[in-house]
Amino acid sequence: MGMETEKEKKSIKKDHPAEEKASVKMKNKPKRSRSDRSVEEPSSNEKSGKAGKKVNLVQETGEAAKFLARGIGRVFTALGSILLTVLLIGGLCALIVGTAFAVYLSGYVDSSIDEFEILASEQKRTSQIFVDDGMGNLSELEDQKLYMSENRVYVDYEDIPQNLIDAYISTEDKRFYDHNGVDWLRTIKATVYYALGNSAGGGSTLTQQLIKNATGNNDNTPQRKIGEIFQALNLEKNYSKEQILEMYLNTIYLSQGCYGVQSASYTYFGKPVKELNLLECAAIASITQNPSKWDPKLHPENNIIRRNGILENMLEQGKITKAEFDSAYNAELTIYDPEESEDPDNDPGESSGSATGVNSWYVDAVIEDAIELLMERYEVNYNVGEQMLYTGGFRIVTAMDPKVQQVLEEVFTDTDIIDEIIGASPGMVKPQSAIVVLDTKNGNILGLVGGRGEKYKSRLFNFATQAHRQTGSAMKPLSVYGPALESGIINYATVFDDSPYSYDDEGNGWPKNSPAVYRGLTPVITGITNSVNTMAVKILDRLGIENSFNFLTEKMHITTLYRNKVINGSVYNDLSLPALALGGMTEGVSVRELAGGFTTFTNEGVYCQPRTVLKILDSKGNTVVDNALLTEECLSRENASIMTKMMNNVVVNGTGSSIKLKNYVFTAGKTGTTTKNNDKWFVGYTPYYLGGVWFGYERAQSLGGFSGNPAMKIWDYAMTKLHEELVFTPDGEDGFDYQTDRQGNAIPKIYSDVIDPGVLTLQFCQTCGKLATEKCKKVYRYGTSNTQNMTATGYFTADNMPTESCTCHVEVTFCTAGNHLASEACPEEYLKKRVITVVDSAKDRYTYNGKSVYAYRSDEKAVFYAKGDGTYGGFDPQNPFDSFCTKHSQSSELPLASAPVAATPTEKSKRRKDRK
Ligand SMILES: [Zn+2]
Ligand SMILES: [Zn+2]
Ligand SMILES: [Zn+2]
Structure with a gap:
C-alpha cells in the first residue's frame, strides 16, 4: 500500500475488523532498542532546540533537522548539507544493523514463513x-x-488476467520482476523520510505488502519494516514471482469486506476474476492503495481518477496499446448490483457450498x-487463516x-x-x-x-x-452460588431474608421475585431451587461484585462480560448486582x-x-x-x-x-x-x-x-x-x-x-439454618391444628457446616380457645404446648405491598407464622398472633411494645410457676 498517510491507514483499519483483531496478537514484537532511539532523537524538534551550547554531532544534526522540519527556506552551506546527509545515512546504518540483530535474535524472521509454504502450495x-x-x-x-463459498475461493495464477497483473505491477511495484523482494532505492528514500519525522512510509514492494497483509502487522516501526525486509528477501529465495503474485492477489484487502481479487471481482462485477476486462482490472487495482478511499462502489468519483492513473502507467510501460488505453480511459464503469441480478449463481451473497454440500x-x-x-x-490474520484452512x-x-x-x-x-x-x-x-x-x-x-x-x-x-x-438466572450457579459456596460465605443451609435488597423513594423494592412471592427467612437451597432473585442479590453483595466478575472471567473464561467497556463514547459495565446476580449483562453470553x-x-x-x-x-x-x-480449578x-x-x-x-x-x-x-x-x-x-x-x-x-x-x-x-x-x-x-x-x-x-464421599449429610432447620432439633419437626401453623416439619436434608463439608442446634423454634403454652399465647387467666383445659418460631429482630425486615412479613414482638424478638402454602407472611394487625389470649383475660389487648419479652419457655414457665 504505497504512499498512504497515517490518517488514511486509520480509516482503513476501521472497516478492517480482521486486521484489527490480528494486530492484537502482535504484542510480542521486539522492544525498541536503545540504538534506534538515539537516531530518532535528532528529528525531534523540541529536544534539539533545547540542546546545550557545547557543539556535538547530535546537536548539529538536530539543528539541521529542525530547519528542515520547519520548512524555513534558510540558506545553509553546502558543507552543512553534505554533513547532514552523511550523518543521516550513518544513523540509518546504525539503525538497520542494531535492530536487525535484535530482530534476528527474536526469531522475527523465521516466525512467518510456514504460512507461505501452505499458501503457495501447488x-x-x-x-x-x-x-x-x-x-x-x-x-x-x-x-x-x-468448500469455500464461490466468491471467496482462492484463484490460481493461471486464472488471473494479465491485465490485472500488469495493472498492479505498473503502479504498485514496477521493478517487481527485477528486485529480490526489496526495492533498495525506494527503501532508502522512505527511510530518510521516516528519519525526518515523516511517517508516510512507502517503498514497499508487492512482496513486502504480501508479508504485511498476511501477518496483519501494520506497525510503522523500524523493527517491523526491517523484519519485513528480511522476510521479503527470504520469501523471494523460496518462491517464484508467480507464486508471490498469486499469494499477493489472493490476500489483499479490497474494501466491501473483500479479501483477494476473486472476492472483489464477484462483489464489484458479479463474475469470476478471469472474465474481467481491462477497465475492470484497473478499477480493482485502484482500490489497493487505500481501500476506503478508492472503493468504486462508494467513491466512483475517486476510483476513476486512480484507475486513469493506472492506465497511464500501463501505457507508459508498454503493457497496453494506445487503442486499449483509449477504450478504457475515462470510460464508465458498471458496478454489479446483486438485487438486479437474475442469475442467483452470480450473487456472491447467496453463493455458498450448496452446490458441493452444506x-x-x-x-x-x-x-x-x-x-x-x-x-x-502462524501469526496471520483472519483472512489468511481462513484461506489456509480452505x-x-x-x-x-x-x-x-x-x-x-x-x-x-x-x-x-x-x-x-x-x-x-x-x-x-x-x-x-x-x-x-x-x-x-x-x-x-x-x-x-x-x-x-x-x-x-x-x-x-x-x-x-x-x-x-x-x-x-442475556442469561437471566441460568448464570446464578456460576456467578453467585458456586463462588459463594467455595469462599465459605454460604453453605447449603445458610439463611437469608427473602425480601427486596433495596427500595426506591416510592418504596418499590428491588429486585422483584418471579413469581412475586417473598418468603422471609429462607435457606440457600430454597433460593436456588426457586430461583429467588432477592437471595442471589444478597449473596452476591456479600461475596463482592469484583470476586464474582473475576470468577466468571478468569476461572470460567466467560469472554463477553464488560469491564468499563467504551462503545461509541458510552461506558458499559457488567460489574453490577443486576448483571451478575440476575444475568442482566450488557451483551450476554x-x-x-x-x-x-x-x-x-x-x-x-x-x-x-x-x-x-x-x-x-x-x-x-x-x-x-x-x-x-484448558482447565481451571474453581471449586473443591x-x-x-x-x-x-x-x-x-x-x-x-x-x-x-x-x-x-x-x-x-x-x-x-x-x-x-x-x-x-x-x-x-x-x-x-x-x-x-x-x-x-x-x-x-x-x-x-x-x-x-x-x-x-x-x-x-x-x-x-x-x-x-x-x-x-x-x-x-x-x-x-x-x-x-x-x-x-x-x-x-x-x-x-x-x-x-x-x-462425593467427602460430603456430609445433615438435617438442618430451614428457618435459622442451624442443626435440626425435634422441635423443628412440628412447628405450629397459625389458624390450623396442623404442624409443619421445618427440617430438611442438607449437604455440607466439614469446614462449612452448621454446628449449633436450632434456636428459633421454641415451645410455648398456647390457649387453644383464644388461639394465642396463653395468658395467666386462661383455664388449664385450653392450654397446649406448641412450637412457634422466634427470630432475632433484624433491620431488614420489611413491608412489601403494605403487608408485613414479620410480626414484631418487640425490638428484640419477633414472631411469625407459616401460612398454609408454606410461605410466610400476612401478619394481621387486627388479630395479632403474638399477643396474649384476650378471650379469658378480659383485659384490653396487650400492646406489642409493652408485651414482655416472654415467648421463651423460661420466662413463660417462670410466670406459670409464680401463678401456682
Ligand atoms: Zn428449627
Ligand atoms: Zn431454627
Ligand atoms: Zn385463653
Whole structure:
C-alpha cells in the first residue's frame, strides 16, 4: 500500500475488523532498542532546540533537522548539507544493523514463513474433518468437506488476467520482476523520510505488502519494516514471482469486506476474476492503495481518477496499446448490483457450498475455531487463516460424537417436532433456539446445533456459538452460588431474608421475585431451587461484585462480560448486582460458554473449556496445532458435588420440576428467564451429558406467547432422546437397576444419586439454618391444628457446616380457645404446648405491598407464622398472633411494645410457676 498517510491507514483499519483483531496478537514484537532511539532523537524538534551550547554531532544534526522540519527556506552551506546527509545515512546504518540483530535474535524472521509454504502450495486441497473415537482412531466425516463459498475461493495464477497483473505491477511495484523482494532505492528514500519525522512510509514492494497483509502487522516501526525486509528477501529465495503474485492477489484487502481479487471481482462485477476486462482490472487495482478511499462502489468519483492513473502507467510501460488505453480511459464503469441480478449463481451473497454440500452447524463451529487456531499458530490474520484452512489440506480432528450430533440435528431440523414441544401455534413467527452438548468430564463439544430448521447454507450465524444473549438466572450457579459456596460465605443451609435488597423513594423494592412471592427467612437451597432473585442479590453483595466478575472471567473464561467497556463514547459495565446476580449483562453470553461454565460442577470442580477441535494435522500428517484442553480449578470436588445436589433439587422440587428425564436418570440443572422475557435458558446435566439450550427471537422481543420455559422443554426432549438411544439399553441385559414408570414400563434407573464421599449429610432447620432439633419437626401453623416439619436434608463439608442446634423454634403454652399465647387467666383445659418460631429482630425486615412479613414482638424478638402454602407472611394487625389470649383475660389487648419479652419457655414457665 504505497504512499498512504497515517490518517488514511486509520480509516482503513476501521472497516478492517480482521486486521484489527490480528494486530492484537502482535504484542510480542521486539522492544525498541536503545540504538534506534538515539537516531530518532535528532528529528525531534523540541529536544534539539533545547540542546546545550557545547557543539556535538547530535546537536548539529538536530539543528539541521529542525530547519528542515520547519520548512524555513534558510540558506545553509553546502558543507552543512553534505554533513547532514552523511550523518543521516550513518544513523540509518546504525539503525538497520542494531535492530536487525535484535530482530534476528527474536526469531522475527523465521516466525512467518510456514504460512507461505501452505499458501503457495501447488496443490490446493480442501481440509478434511475427522472424528476421534476416543481410542485415537480417526475417521473422516466424508460429507463434511470444507468448500469455500464461490466468491471467496482462492484463484490460481493461471486464472488471473494479465491485465490485472500488469495493472498492479505498473503502479504498485514496477521493478517487481527485477528486485529480490526489496526495492533498495525506494527503501532508502522512505527511510530518510521516516528519519525526518515523516511517517508516510512507502517503498514497499508487492512482496513486502504480501508479508504485511498476511501477518496483519501494520506497525510503522523500524523493527517491523526491517523484519519485513528480511522476510521479503527470504520469501523471494523460496518462491517464484508467480507464486508471490498469486499469494499477493489472493490476500489483499479490497474494501466491501473483500479479501483477494476473486472476492472483489464477484462483489464489484458479479463474475469470476478471469472474465474481467481491462477497465475492470484497473478499477480493482485502484482500490489497493487505500481501500476506503478508492472503493468504486462508494467513491466512483475517486476510483476513476486512480484507475486513469493506472492506465497511464500501463501505457507508459508498454503493457497496453494506445487503442486499449483509449477504450478504457475515462470510460464508465458498471458496478454489479446483486438485487438486479437474475442469475442467483452470480450473487456472491447467496453463493455458498450448496452446490458441493452444506456444512453442519458443528462443522461451522469447527471452521471458526480452526481459523482462530491457525491464526495463533502462524501469526496471520483472519483472512489468511481462513484461506489456509480452505486450501491447505489440513486434517482437523474434532471432538464431535457423530451419534450425538445426529440426534440433535434430528430434533432441530424437523420444525414440527420443536413446534409441538414448545406449543407454537400455526402462523406465528417462530423463535430461534440452539443447543450445545458437552462431555461432562472434559468439556468436549459432542454436538451442537446453532439454529432451527433445515440448514441451507454453510457458515450461517450460529446461535450456539456466536450469539451472545442475556442469561437471566441460568448464570446464578456460576456467578453467585458456586463462588459463594467455595469462599465459605454460604453453605447449603445458610439463611437469608427473602425480601427486596433495596427500595426506591416510592418504596418499590428491588429486585422483584418471579413469581412475586417473598418468603422471609429462607435457606440457600430454597433460593436456588426457586430461583429467588432477592437471595442471589444478597449473596452476591456479600461475596463482592469484583470476586464474582473475576470468577466468571478468569476461572470460567466467560469472554463477553464488560469491564468499563467504551462503545461509541458510552461506558458499559457488567460489574453490577443486576448483571451478575440476575444475568442482566450488557451483551450476554453464548450457549457454548455458559454450558462450559457448568463443567465445573460435572467435573469435580475443575472447569474445562469447551472445544470442537482437538488437533490440526498438516497434509503430511504432522501435528501443527495441538489444542490441549484448558482447565481451571474453581471449586473443591466436595463443593462441586454440593452444587450438583442443589441443582438436582431445582429439577426435583423447583423451577425445573417439569423435566421428565429426572425420572430415569439423575438430573441437575438451572433455568433462566431474562427480565423482559426475551430469552429462555436451561443448562442441565446427567452423569453422561451436559447440555445447554437457549430459546428466543432472532431479534430480541418478548416470548410472552409461550407458556413455561420452551428452552427447558427442548432440553428435556433432546436429552431424553440422547439417553434413550445412547445410554439406556431397553433389553434389560445391561446390569442396570430398573424402576417402573407411571405406565408400568420398566425403566432403567441408571443413577439415582451422585454425591462425593467427602460430603456430609445433615438435617438442618430451614428457618435459622442451624442443626435440626425435634422441635423443628412440628412447628405450629397459625389458624390450623396442623404442624409443619421445618427440617430438611442438607449437604455440607466439614469446614462449612452448621454446628449449633436450632434456636428459633421454641415451645410455648398456647390457649387453644383464644388461639394465642396463653395468658395467666386462661383455664388449664385450653392450654397446649406448641412450637412457634422466634427470630432475632433484624433491620431488614420489611413491608412489601403494605403487608408485613414479620410480626414484631418487640425490638428484640419477633414472631411469625407459616401460612398454609408454606410461605410466610400476612401478619394481621387486627388479630395479632403474638399477643396474649384476650378471650379469658378480659383485659384490653396487650400492646406489642409493652408485651414482655416472654415467648421463651423460661420466662413463660417462670410466670406459670409464680401463678401456682
Ligand atoms: Zn428449627
Ligand atoms: Zn431454627
Ligand atoms: Zn385463653
